[in-house]
Amino acid sequence: MADTLIDAxxxxxxxxxxxxxxxxxxxxxxxxxxxxxxxxxxFGLTLGPALVSLYLxxxxxxxxxxxxxxxxxxxxxxxxxxxxxSAAMHVTFLYVVLxxxxxxxxxxxVAMMLNRGLRGLPLYRAIFYLPSLIGASVAVSVLWRxxxxxxxxxxxxxxxxxxxxxxxxxxxxxxxxxxxxxxxWQFGSPMIxxxxxxxxxxxxxxxxxxxxxxxxxxxxxxxxxxxxTPVLFFNVVVQTIDAFKAFTxxxxxxxxxxxxxxxxxxxxxxxxxxxxxxxxxxxxSALAWVxxxxxxxxxxxxxxxxxxxxxxxx
Amino acid sequence: MSGFALSRRSxxxxxxxxxxxxxxxxxxxxxxxxxxxxxxWGAKERAERTDKVNQxxxxxxxxxxxxxxxxxxxxxWARLAxxxxxRNAPDVLQMDYRYIFExxxxxxxxxxxxxxxxALNLTDFSPAxxxxxKVDGKIYGVSLGLxxxxxxxxxxxxxxxxxxxxxxxxxxxEIGDLAAEVTKAAKRDGFTGMEDGGGNEPLLEVWLAQRGxxxxxxxxxxxxxxxxxxxxxxxxxxxxxxxxxxxxxxxxLDRGEIDSNLLSLGKVAMTFAHSNQLVGFQAINKSKLGLxxxxxxxxxAKPGQYLKxxxxxxxxxxxxxxxAAVQLVSYFIADTEAGKLLGVERGVPASSAVRNVxxxxxxxxGRAMVDYISLISDKVGALPPPPPRGxxxxxxxxxxxNEQVGFGRLTPxxxxxxxxxxxxxxxxxx
Numbered sequence: 001m002a003d004t005l006i007d008a009x010x011x012x013x014x015x016x017x018x019x020x021x022x023x024x025x026x027x028x029x030x031x032x033x034x035x036x037x038x039x040x041x042x043f044g045l046t047l048g049p050a051l052v053s054l055y056l057x058x059x060x061x062x063x064x065x066x067x068x069x070x071x072x073x074x075x076x077x078x079x080x081x082x083x084x085x086s087a088a089m090h091v092t093f094l095y096v097v098l099x100x101x102x103x104x105x106x107x108x109x110v111a112m113m114l115n116r117g118l119r120g121l122p123l124y125r126a127i128f129y130l131p132s133l134i135g136a137s138v139a140v141s142v143l144w145r146x147x148x149x150x151x152x153x154x155x156x157x158x159x160x161x162x163x164x165x166x167x168x169x170x171x172x173x174x175x176x177x178x179x180x181x182x183x184x185w186q187f188g189s190p191m192i193x194x195x196x197x198x199x200x201x202x203x204x205x206x207x208x209x210x211x212x213x214x215x216x217x218x219x220x221x222x223x224x225x226x227x228x229t230p231v232l233f234f235n236v237v238v239q240t241i242d243a244f245k246a247f248t249x250x251x252x253x254x255x256x257x258x259x260x261x262x263x264x265x266x267x268x269x270x271x272x273x274x275x276x277x278x279x280x281x282x283x284x285s286a287l288a289w290v291x292x293x294x295x296x297x298x299x300x301x302x303x304x305x306x307x308x309x310x311x312x313x314x
Numbered sequence: 315m316s317g318f319a320l321s322r323r324s325x326x327x328x329x330x331x332x333x334x335x336x337x338x339x340x341x342x343x344x345x346x347x348x349x350x351x352x353x354x355w356g357a358k359e360r361a362e363r364t365d366k367v368n369q370x371x372x373x374x375x376x377x378x379x380x381x382x383x384x385x386x387x388x389x390x391w392a393r394l395a396x397x398x399x400x401r402n403a404p405d406v407l408q409m410d411y412r413y414i415f416e417x418x419x420x421x422x423x424x425x426x427x428x429x430x431x432x433a434l435n436l437t438d439f440s441p442a443x444x445x446x447x448k449v450d451g452k453i454y455g456v457s458l459g460l461x462x463x464x465x466x467x468x469x470x471x472x473x474x475x476x477x478x479x480x481x482x483x484x485x486x487x488e489i490g491d492l493a494a495e496v497t498k499a500a501k502r503d504g505f506t507g508m509e510d511g512g513g514n515e516p517l518l519e520v521w522l523a524q525r526g527x528x529x530x531x532x533x534x535x536x537x538x539x540x541x542x543x544x545x546x547x548x549x550x551x552x553x554x555x556x557x558x559x560x561x562x563x564x565x566x567l568d569r570g571e572i573d574s575n576l577l578s579l580g581k582v583a584m585t586f587a588h589s590n591q592l593v594g595f596q597a598i599n600k601s602k603l604g605l606x607x608x609x610x611x612x613x614x615a616k617p618g619q620y621l622k623x624x625x626x627x628x629x630x631x632x633x634x635x636x637x638a639a640v641q642l643v644s645y646f647i648a649d650t651e652a653g654k655l656l657g658v659e660r661g662v663p664a665s666s667a668v669r670n671v672x673x674x675x676x677x678x679x680g681r682a683m684v685d686y687i688s689l690i691s692d693k694v695g696a697l698p699p700p701p702p703r704g705x706x707x708x709x710x711x712x713x714x715x716n717e718q719v720g721f722g723r724l725t726p727x728x729x730x731x732x733x734x735x736x737x738x739x740x741x742x743x744x
Contacts, residue, residue, distance in 0.1 A: 062395075062703075063395040063396065063398065063399040064395065064398060064399065064416065064417065064420040064422055065420050149567065150504055150563065150564060150567070151504070166563060167563040167564065167566070167567070169567075170562075170563045170564070170565075170566030170567050171563045171566075171721075172717070172721055172723075254569075255569025255570065255571075255574065256388060256569070257569065257570075257710060257713065259566060259713065259714065259717060260562070260563070260566040260717050260721070261714055261717045261718050261721060261723065262714060273710075276391075276392035276395075276396075277388065277391075277392070277706060277707075277710075278704065278706055278707050279395055
């Protein structure tokens, strides 16, 4: 039908032109079809909501009424007059600064121990990895509460040696450190990566060093650590991002309050409170975007600094 | 020709398939029209009772289904707000006095006046009970039961210790003395007579009302000043110092639900809650529990407590089967058989007919609650103005400031100043 409307030579020309793209379109259609689950997920569940939240961050939105455009007011408040934002920032930075190095040091230590040709290595590896598998779960946070409560496991153990411990999780001086301990305990995934990294270091380098009379600690600082820096770098970046986003432990242990006295008010917990306890979706969205920027800055700094301490040459 | 035959056959096949599909699609569609979604907060005890009422209702409505969903208090409001925003609100939802104004004024709830009396039977409701679900003169909520604030105490323990049980006319300082005696007599590590009520908003509200003040004014501003709050925080500082109420690191274990309440954790003998919660408390406490009023204001004080709907049923404005939803609501609040199943777990029934049928069937616990409500009926004040926008946050500010004072970070006077400043800022922000 369409052919009758267009004169023949022109349509033939168009066909010729269209021919090549059509095959490639078909090929790529197959590709896109296979990609579809991911694409739908990315656009529908990640990018779409992210863009909506970017819009909402410029509004006053309580879920029940329509969003009201307020310009940059939310961001201005975050930057100038939100004491809880600073409190949450303080808690979160302290958590990142303490938990990431401690966790990585612990992971490296265990990885080096496991790297010494242990019999039954897969079993040990699995056992050490276990806490990370269940670590972010609600159940473990509940367990943690039992361990560190006033009459919890830890204090009962301390009692045996005559020490009367405080209620660790409900004391503002110690609550955050129990969460740091929980994070360090979940050293499994960086440990596995370290272990893989350690396996990559050629044995003959150590043999040569030994012949030259290098001590164990010299070998660690001069060989192991430098050769492990690419892996270390990866772990630092991933763990830092994870630590900034930590939510479940604080939510469960403080019952969503961030208490006592905001001692466990993680940034994400504050964001959650604003959104789902006080129904300030607009403000919470702005907080979320500020967190995105903070994480991006820290990741960028890690990458920029990496050229000074990460060695990619064998 | 064979090609044609084939295509004709496949056409017929397609036709049959299509008809089957339409049939399949048609049936659930019809059933879906009578599917009601019901959403409420509460724990196991309430779930069992609610479920039984739904089953009973369905036995006389066979072409209908009820999808009933429940969550804890905090998560409930997060989910309800999200579903409402997503145009996916449940048909029948449990509503609280704290939120009904916000939901009704933003058009999220259906005004029920047009359904009275045919679909919604409020004949046996007192005018006050009907009014408690009104916003701007229209009915948006139907009371599922009356309750009031109440002290829940460990009757078994206090009797064992040979001490006097709390009674309604004991003043704040008398209750404080009793708590100190309980601490001394119990001689248990980390155990005190009473919870630290300094961070408890309903308790503060009663204390303020006895002084002629309120949490919020009708204009939505704070209804107290630095002086009131200093006195309040100092009272609880003294209570902690005397060992009458819980130490701050013990109090911090309380996360605002029955199962983390210090009474349930075995850390105190007296706690401040709501009368309908007695059922929930008793369900997880081995010792026998009792119910008493909040402390008395003493000579010349105004009434501090008030009766309020413990919770209400509301119908979503988004509901596509509003009529059926309203009928279900009516069944819950006006049918005597439903009333027997529900008991007083959601509060004492507002309908006098239901109350008369339910009262004789109650166990000790239920009777204690009914007795409590009748005991305080002539001692209560009027329902205060509803909490303004942002009020939810003030609850957590009060808790934090009381912790700051408790852990010695602030003096009561400084704590008071900070609380008033922060609370005013929250209300101004909304």
